[in-house]
Amino acid sequence: MERTIATTTPYTIGAAPFRPGDEPDFGGAFVHQPGDFYRPDPLTCTTSDTKELAAGLVRVLNDGGEAIGEWNPNLDDETLIQGLEFMMRLRIFDDRMMKMQRTGKLSFYMRSFGEEAIAIAQTMALQEQDWLFPSYRQPGAQFVRGRDMVSMICHCIGNTEDNVRGRQMPVHYTWREGRFISISSPVGTQFSQAVGVAMASAYKGDDEVCISWLGDGTSAQGDYHYALNFASTFKPPVILNVVNNQWAISTHASLATGGHTFAERGLAYDIPSIRVDGNDFLALYSVTKWARERASAGLGATHIEVYTYRAGAHSSSDDPSAYRPNDEFKCWPGGDPVERLRQHLVTRGVWNDEKNHDLEKKIDDEVMTAYKKACEFGDLASGPFPPASTIFTEVYETVPWHVQEQREELGK
Amino acid sequence: MVKMNMIAALNSALDLQLERDPNVVIFGEDVGYFGGVFRVTAGLQNKYGPHRVFDSPLAEGGIAAIAMGMGLNGLRPVAEIQFADYIFPAYDQIVNEIAKLRHRSGGEFWTPVTIRTPAGGGIKGGHHHSQSPEAQFTHTPGIKVVYCSNPRNAKGLLTSAIECNDPVIFFEPKRCYRGPFYGDPHNVPTWNDHPDGEVPEEYYSIPLEQAEIVREGSDCTVIAWGTMVHVATKAIEDSGVDCELIDLQTLVPWDRDTVVNSVKKTGRCVIVHEAPKTSGFGAEMSASIQERCFYHLERPIERVTGWDTPFPHSTEWDYIPSPSRIAEAIHRTQEE
Numbered sequence: 001m002e003r004t005i006a007t008t009t010p011y012t013i014g015a016a017p018f019r020p021g022d023e024p025d026f027g028g029a030f031v032h033q034p035g036d037f038y039r040p041d042p043l044t045c046t047t048s049d050t051k052e053l054a055a056g057l058v059r060v061l062n063d064g065g066e067a068i069g070e071w072n073p074n075l076d077d078e079t080l081i082q083g084l085e086f087m088m089r090l091r092i093f094d095d096r097m098m099k100m101q102r103t104g105k106l107s108f109y110m111r112s113f114g115e116e117a118i119a120i121a122q123t124m125a126l127q128e129q130d131w132l133f134p135s136y137r138q139p140g141a142q143f144v145r146g147r148d149m150v151s152m153i154c155h156c157i158g159n160t161e162d163n164v165r166g167r168q169m170p171v172h173y174t175w176r177e178g179r180f181i182s183i184s185s186p187v188g189t190q191f192s193q194a195v196g197v198a199m200a201s202a203y204k205g206d207d208e209v210c211i212s213w214l215g216d217g218t219s220a221q222g223d224y225h226y227a228l229n230f231a232s233t234f235k236p237p238v239i240l241n242v243v244n245n246q247w248a249i250s251t252h253a254s255l256a257t258g259g260h261t262f263a264e265r266g267l268a269y270d271i272p273s274i275r276v277d278g279n280d281f282l283a284l285y286s287v288t289k290w291a292r293e294r295a296s297a298g299l300g301a302t303h304i305e306v307y308t309y310r311a312g313a314h315s316s317s318d319d320p321s322a323y324r325p326n327d328e329f330k331c332w333p334g335g336d337p338v339e340r341l342r343q344h345l346v347t348r349g350v351w352n353d354e355k356n357h358d359l360e361k362k363i364d365d366e367v368m369t370a371y372k373k374a375c376e377f378g379d380l381a382s383g384p385f386p387p388a389s390t391i392f393t394e395v396y397e398t399v400p401w402h403v404q405e406q407r408e409e410l411g412k
Numbered sequence: 413m414v415k416m417n418m419i420a421a422l423n424s425a426l427d428l429q430l431e432r433d434p435n436v437v438i439f440g441e442d443v444g445y446f447g448g449v450f451r452v453t454a455g456l457q458n459k460y461g462p463h464r465v466f467d468s469p470l471a472e473g474g475i476a477a478i479a480m481g482m483g484l485n486g487l488r489p490v491a492e493i494q495f496a497d498y499i500f501p502a503y504d505q506i507v508n509e510i511a512k513l514r515h516r517s518g519g520e521f522w523t524p525v526t527i528r529t530p531a532g533g534g535i536k537g538g539h540h541h542s543q544s545p546e547a548q549f550t551h552t553p554g555i556k557v558v559y560c561s562n563p564r565n566a567k568g569l570l571t572s573a574i575e576c577n578d579p580v581i582f583f584e585p586k587r588c589y590r591g592p593f594y595g596d597p598h599n600v601p602t603w604n605d606h607p608d609g610e611v612p613e614e615y616y617s618i619p620l621e622q623a624e625i626v627r628e629g630s631d632c633t634v635i636a637w638g639t640m641v642h643v644a645t646k647a648i649e650d651s652g653v654d655c656e657l658i659d660l661q662t663l664v665p666w667d668r669d670t671v672v673n674s675v676k677k678t679g680r681c682v683i684v685h686e687a688p689k690t691s692g693f694g695a696e697m698s699a700s701i702q703e704r705c706f707y708h709l710e711r712p713i714e715r716v717t718g719w720d721t722p723f724p725h726s727t728e729w730d731y732i733p734s735p736s737r738i739a740e741a742i743h744r745t746q747e748e
Contacts, residue, residue: 167722221471391730410730
């Protein structure tokens with residue numbers, strides 16, 4: 001998409017394409033169609049072989065729900081249905097959590113609405129030993145790795161069963177067993193840390209890849225550029241995704257960069273770079289699998305721009321109607337990622353309304369059951385919370401005297 | 413005088429500065445079109461144009477560096493760091509660059525940057541939306557550190573900060589944006605009923621380096637800044653002790669004379685801050701007070717602070733100094 005400009009005097013200030021009151025119109029369709037781009041051999045591909053992929057948009061699913069072109073990962077029905085289930089689960093889970101927030105049972109929440117395919121398809125394309133170093137918009141990866149929803153909700157509440165003991169804000173999950181590394185609020189810090197994780201895997205000789213994500217807005221942070229340069233220099237097994245969902249709270253990508261695509265930045269670092277339709281489950285899966293093959297073969301990093309649209313608010317504290325048209329996401333050419341995979345399964349003849357309804361009902365019940373179970377361990381409105389003594393533990397490996405004294409002073 | 417909350421008062425200060433000085437520019441994350449996540453800059457882009465009030469890319473290090481560059485070339489930038497917890501990517505630019513420019517260039521260059529940043533806890537913000545990192549900057553020569561506590565002083569102090577030719581870090585206690593906080597999360601008063609919610613609409617300033625005696629008293633000096641001024645007010649009421657409460661307002665350079673005169677009068681002192689105890693600004697004050705009031709002190713100087721741990725989410729009310737912890741400290745100073 002072309003950058004929109006508010007003024008070029010005395011210096012250039014970008015503008016969002018549409019503001020409240022405007023009639024949003026993204027032209028109806030993407031310029032690039034499935035089948036437009038070749039799939040280079042991951043084991044021989046050079047950075048310059050990816051120039052067109054970085055400027056273009058890799059897609060697999062067309063508007064009719066068919067899988068087209070060299071990037072089709074040719075997944076079996078079972079895998080695709082599993083992917084659909086994970087995405088539906090995330091959406092239903094998010095809606096339930098948002099209701100909890102609105103009724104005072106959670107302090108805060110962030111949905112993945114419109115971006116459900118990203119962490120789910122990409123994590124499904126990886127191996128279970130691979131490390132996930134997410135931002136706050138990739139909680140869906142935990143479903144792929146089998147995390148119990150009760151445990152996730154307990155974290156969001158910060159109750160007595162929260163595995164991080166009520167220390168972090170909701171959605172800042174940590175789950176070592178699933179190799180899902182602790183989420184931090186300061187944006188982008190994980191990106192360069194992920195390069196370090198991958199260098200450790202390479203050092204130990206383990207077949208592990210580390211994948212990380214940050215947003216279009218966050219790619220202005222130094223940590224993004226450190227990550228690309230270190231990854232370019234040391235070539236460890238890392239997959240670096242810029243999730244371009246157009247919006248960093250109220251700041252549109254047009255105000256965040258004067259460049260062209262985010263993917264193309266990787267080319268200057270001599271890192272093969274691809275821009276992919278972030279609402280296309282199959283394209284995401286395929287591109288990530290390709291990147292993992294390169295990483296696993298010792299060929300280093302891949303830089304991916306995941307092109308999508310943040311359909312929901314930034315968080316429960318945000319009101320997007322103050323800075324963009326309310327229904328803007330409805331005309332996003334990428335459509336709804338859940339609906340697109342569903343349509344593909346219908347086209348394949350393995351999915352129908354009845355199956356969909358049954359699955360939705362099953363997930364609804366599971367989420368409701370998990371929610372009730374989690375609330376038994378305390379909710380924000382009425383507690384109980386972890387004991388105050390948890391303020392003082394795990395600051396250091398053992399509690400030093402000065403912290404111990406303060407714990408005794410609090411007397412709880 | 414009109415009723416304003418702290419957000420409106422800060423907005424008014426910024427508005428008047430933009431009007432009075434064409435070299436004032438404001439930028440930061442979400443501050444332009446949207447008017448800031450806390451709405452402090454609401455309406456200013458519309459009034460003054462997108463080149464004077466604009467959204468920056470999300471990079472605190474970049475924001476500080478661009479502010480330094482603008483400032484050394486004649487502008488008077490007011491940058492916002494969305495949460496004080498996010499100031500650390502800018503730390504190098506602030507500590508090594510902005511703070512040292514005047515000195516390192518033999519006075520040939522300086523940069524009158526103001527960095528506004530919401531700080532402190534009480535909003536269920538967990539580790540990264542609750543910290544109060546003033547001591548990380550009071551330890552940096554070359555930069556002034558201000559911490560407002562109510563709408564009236566927020567406007568007057570921000571005006572002075574912007575007009576100051578030295579760089580200033582301006583902390584805004586986000587818990588008090590819409591009302592004072594007396595330590596009870598279930599009691600949510602507004603500024604409407606508070607005398608400091610009466611703010612002049614017109615231009616005024618409150619000098620930096622000047623503390624304010626919020627309440628005169630004879631038996632104990634209580635020193636606080638930001639949200640803790642209000643928590644301490646409640647603690648003093650609860651304690652029944654005739655305390656003198658000082659709102660420090662500017663931490664560097666701090667108003668030592670006002671503090672020393674008060675402690676000489678009362679012979680007792682309690683310092684309250686949200687930030688952790690170790691190397692907190694209370695430690696600096698305590699050392700300075702004992703240097704100057706040694707023969708007047710009847711009891712050891714007390715510090716009531718956040719713990720030496722990260723700021724928690726679920727258990728934040730056990731972290732933030734409470735009226736009861738402060739009152740206990742006040743009582744300890746009254747023991748014979």
